[in-house]
Amino acid sequence: MKIRKTAKAHPGRDLSMEHRPPARLPAGIAAVLSVLSSSAVVIDSEDRVLRASAAARSFGLVKGDRLMVGELLALARQVRRDGEIREGEIEVAGTKFGGRTTSFAVRVAPLGSGVGGGGLVLLLAEDQTESRRVEEVRRDFVANVSHELKTPVGALALLAETVEDAADDPDAVRRFAGRMRQEASRLTKLAQDLITLSRIQAAEPIPDPIPVDLSIVVAEALDRCRMKASAHGIDLEAKGDPGLVVLGDEDLLVNALRNLLENAVAYSPEQTRVVVSTTRVADDVAEISVADQGIGIPQRDLERIFERFYRVDPARSRATGGTGLGLAIVKHVTAAHGGKVTVWSKVGDGSTFTLRLPIANQPRAAAGNSQPPAATSAREALP
Numbered sequence: 001m002k003i004r005k006t007a008k009a010h011p012g013r014d015l016s017m018e019h020r021p022p023a024r025l026p027a028g029i030a031a032v033l034s035v036l037s038s039s040a041v042v043i044d045s046e047d048r049v050l051r052a053s054a055a056a057r058s059f060g061l062v063k064g065d066r067l068m069v070g071e072l073l074a075l076a077r078q079v080r081r082d083g084e085i086r087e088g089e090i091e092v093a094g095t096k097f098g099g100r101t102t103s104f105a106v107r108v109a110p111l112g113s114g115v116g117g118g119g120l121v122l123l124l125a126e127d128q129t130e131s132r133r134v135e136e137v138r139r140d141f142v143a144n145v146s147h148e149l150k151t152p153v154g155a156l157a158l159l160a161e162t163v164e165d166a167a168d169d170p171d172a173v174r175r176f177a178g179r180m181r182q183e184a185s186r187l188t189k190l191a192q193d194l195i196t197l198s199r200i201q202a203a204e205p206i207p208d209p210i211p212v213d214l215s216i217v218v219a220e221a222l223d224r225c226r227m228k229a230s231a232h233g234i235d236l237e238a239k240g241d242p243g244l245v246v247l248g249d250e251d252l253l254v255n256a257l258r259n260l261l262e263n264a265v266a267y268s269p270e271q272t273r274v275v276v277s278t279t280r281v282a283d284d285v286a287e288i289s290v291a292d293q294g295i296g297i298p299q300r301d302l303e304r305i306f307e308r309f310y311r312v313d314p315a316r317s318r319a320t321g322g323t324g325l326g327l328a329i330v331k332h333v334t335a336a337h338g339g340k341v342t343v344w345s346k347v348g349d350g351s352t353f354t355l356r357l358p359i360a361n362q363p364r365a366a367a368g369n370s371q372p373p374a375a376t377s378a379r380e381a382l383p
Contacts, residue, residue: 011078030109037122041113043067043076045119059102060092060123075108076121085109089128103128111176144309148190148323153185160185186323193325194323196255197308200332209247209337211360214278214288215249222276223259225265233270236261240278245360246285248337255332260353268294268350280359289354295346305343306331330355 022033030051033040039056043049052062058066067073071090086108104125111120159180166172194319218238221334229236255275264274272293279287297305301312309324330353334341338358345351 011024023364029279030133030161036124038126041072041123041125042066043052043121043123046081047076050120055127056125059104059125066188067123072106072108072123072125073105079108079110079122080119082123083110092123100129103132131252141308144324145194148189148309152186152190155183156180156187157256190323190325193323193329195303196252196329197332200252200329200336205338206247206249206336209249211245211247212253214246214253214286214357215242217253217257218276218278218288220250220254221261224254224258225261228262229274229323232265232268234265234268235273236272237275238277239275241286242281244278244280244285246337246357247360248357252333256330256355257288257290259330263326264290264292264294265353267290269285281356287354288357289352291350291352293350296349297343297351298347302343302345306341338371 021310028311029042033042033051033053036053036084038053039053039059039061040050040053041056047067049065049067056062061072062068069074069090069092071088071281075086076090088106089109090104090106091100092104105128106126107124109122111122111162112118147252163180164171165177166176190249194346222236222238226236259278263275268274274290277287277291279289295311301310304310305312306327308328311324329350331341334355334357340356342354342356343351344354
């Protein structure tokens, strides 16, 4: 039996039962109920609550000695009448203003005529809200991946047919072969991003962190993006504090910074600059900022840009070879290193993405050996 509609609070109170003494729950059963992780409730033959776990009360299933959810009370009465165990699913609306709806998998069973004078019913409710959310995310992810794969795969199939038809035209074959290479590269990039995302999206710390010099991360990421930036007439610059070291995975950090740089290049006009800065903002916190002079991001999109496959401009993203996973990878890589990513942006003025990362536990360089930063942030380094 499944109950899909949202449950309403229902007191179910019978005044004729007020003066009857409640049944007593045997000590052994009470001890077992106290260690259950589920929301557990035992009601007597007159629907009074004999025992309720703290979870059952916090979810609003029980108030005082009354079961407050009408669907659960109806199930309990049916079980008491015929002795059959019943299972179902219910949704309970939050009792507070703006409270979320909680989904429960419930199981209702009689405790037997020899327990507590008979008529006792046990109700177990397991919160399924998070598992449902994860399942919805999984379904959306599969649907999005399928959609993203369909475009290049379809293009490859069409191009292959065209090449076959143009076998006698060498120029056409070369032209279409070049298009096929582009689509194949797009598929490879998507597969690589999916593999990277699957490695780090569990939001768990890096399993075997090692000291990573941020100046090396910046240099490697800039090197990987320099050719694409030069092709667009965009200068890449690095400024900031030297000798900043974090614990983590160098490849993942380079990947995250490369994604930010590629986005900055893709969404910036020619003859502009992209500046990467590394700054110590506290004794135990470092920042890596990427600032561009690009088109900027509308305010309405800022909260969603780190979602997988979300694109502010889908047509432009696909034209530049983007997979829609770059910023999601940045977010998860930063979280895996115990940090946080933030963004500032204004349409027409550009964007600044900042990674805040905990610095490795090591002595700070002597003041006499330190060099002043060229700019306190990447945004300040831009004219």
